[in-house]
Amino acid sequence: MSPLRLICVACGNICDPREHDTCPHCGPDEGILDVEFDLRQAGGLPGKLAARPHNIWRYAELLPVDTPPQSLADIGWTPLIEAPRLAAELGVARVRLKDDGRNASGSFKDRASAVGVARALQQGFREIACASTGNAATSLARCAASAGLSATIFVASSVPQGKLAQLLVYGARVFCVEGTYADAYRLCTEACQRFRWYNRNCAVNPYLVEGKKTAGLEIAEQCASDPPGWVVLSVGDGCSIAGVAKGLREMHTLGLLERLPRMLGVQARDVAPLAAAADSGTLDRGGRGSTYADSINVPIPRNWRKAVAGVRHSRGAWVTVGDDQIRQAAFDCGRLSGVFAEPAAAAAVAGAAAARRDGVLGADDDVLIVITGNGLKDIAGALSALPEPHRVPPDIAAVERIVTGANP
Ligand SMILES: *Cc1c(COP(=O)(O)O)cnc(C)c1O
Ligand SMILES: [Zn+2]
Numbered sequence: 001m002s003p004l005r006l007i008c009v010a011c012g013n014i015c016d017p018r019e020h021d022t023c024p025h026c027g028p029d030e031g032i033l034d035v036e037f038d039l040r041q042a043g044g045l046p047g048k049l050a051a052r053p054h055n056i057w058r059y060a061e062l063l064p065v066d067t068p069p070q071s072l073a074d075i076g077w078t079p080l081i082e083a084p085r086l087a088a089e090l091g092v093a094r095v096r097l098k099d100d101g102r103n104a105s106g107s108f109k110d111r112a113s114a115v116g117v118a119r120a121l122q123q124g125f126r127e128i129a130c131a132s133t134g135n136a137a138t139s140l141a142r143c144a145a146s147a148g149l150s151a152t153i154f155v156a157s158s159v160p161q162g163k164l165a166q167l168l169v170y171g172a173r174v175f176c177v178e179g180t181y182a183d184a185y186r187l188c189t190e191a192c193q194r195f196r197w198y199n200r201n202c203a204v205n206p207y208l209v210e211g212k213k214t215a216g217l218e219i220a221e222q223c224a225s226d227p228p229g230w231v232v233l234s235v236g237d238g239c240s241i242a243g244v245a246k247g248l249r250e251m252h253t254l255g256l257l258e259r260l261p262r263m264l265g266v267q268a269r270d271v272a273p274l275a276a277a278a279d280s281g282t283l284d285r286g287g288r289g290s291t292y293a294d295s296i297n298v299p300i301p302r303n304w305r306k307a308v309a310g311v312r313h314s315r316g317a318w319v320t321v322g323d324d325q326i327r328q329a330a331f332d333c334g335r336l337s338g339v340f341a342e343p344a345a346a347a348a349v350a351g352a353a354a355a356r357r358d359g360v361l362g363a364d365d366d367v368l369i370v371i372t373g374n375g376l377k378d379i380a381g382a383l384s385a386l387p388e389p390h391r392v393p394p395d396i397a398a399v400e401r402i403v404t405g406a407n408p
Pocket of ligand 1 (some may be wrong): 048107111135136208234235236237238239240241269295296342345372
């Protein structure tokens with residue numbers, strides 16, 4: 001860990017890490033803090049990377065953790081997959097998928113939860129909590145189980161069954177809140193204050209975005225010689241895209257990335273407060289819509305300034321996609337690249353398709369799409385996008401009729 005400062009993203013105030021989670025002037029909704037490392041002190045990092053293990057802790061100087069727990073050595077360094085047939089379908093020159101569904105609990109969120117658990121251990125907490133649309137919770141439950149911490153989880157009652165099974169098998173105490181994600185979020189905040197639990201919620205806990213940043217650090221390292229023109233991510237709260245953009249910027253500053261890719265933020269058409277805030281400069285907190293892509297079903301995002309600034313700084317763009325487009329993209333991604341994406345992850349693929357149709361992406365563009373979650377987490381969501389199997393009697397003639405396309 002290099003020396004760090006905490007800066008309010010709304011007013012620029014520098015806050016004391018021992019006293020504040022959010023800026024005392026701007027309050028818990030707007031006064032989100034950003035961790036800033038002194039990159040001069042991390043200047044030796046590039047020369048050290050070759051000898052380090054392939055997980056998120058290889059970037060120790062850029063993470064807010066003193067001693068990475070050995071039990072969490074399996075997080076990060078997910079593969080890049082060339083997807084030429086998906087590129088042809090999308091109408092762009094090249095597509096690489098970063099398959100973060102291969103993380104330990106099957107999503108990108110493991111990166112943040114690992115840092116959360118490491119910091120909780122570092123500060124002597126025995127219990128850690130979060131509110132989540134699903135993956136933050138499952139990743140927290142998993143990292144806590146690996147490291148021997150107790151986890152308490154608040155989820156909305158609409159959580160997909162696969163994610164609920166993960167929470168329970170990892171031994172978390174689970175509260176299914178009869179209400180929205182916003183209700184679950186508020187309840188978690190109150191519980192953390194009352195019972196003195198470590199709060200893993202990304203927006204108010206500035207250190208967790210540093211965990212998400214590791215995906216950007218990895219992309220830079222994995223693509224150093226031929227960086228993509230665009231990096232595409234689906235967006236709910238906004239922490240993921242903000243983190244990836246930050247990781248890319250830090251690697252650029254350290255000289256490990258030749259040029260900065262542009263960020264494409266993708267939201268569901270009916271739940272797109274961040275795409276709207278990027279246009280208007282303010283966040284509408286009255287959002288109501290919904291999407292079947294549960295992980296980005298976030299009408300009131302918690303980290304809008306970081307996300308909007310990260311995309312703007314990269315000279316990036318925002319697009320929105322309908323649920324029908326996400327369903328189509330989930331199928332295309334699986335059959336044309338061999339990567340099974342959960343709905344929110346497929347939304348990024350749908351976003352690339354939409355951006356190509358809108359002319360934001362051109363035929364020559366080289367695109368990296370982050371697949372943020374594994375499709376096995378939400379089987380009902382997946383099946384809603386897919387054709388029916390052929391139902392046949394155990395009879396080769398019936399199979400032949402289908403294979404040859406002959407009518408019965
Ligand atoms: C959380 C999540 C996102 C969006 O990340 P935010 O930080 O909420 O913007 C996208 N896809 C999946 C699978 C997720 O779990
Ligand atoms: Zn402030």
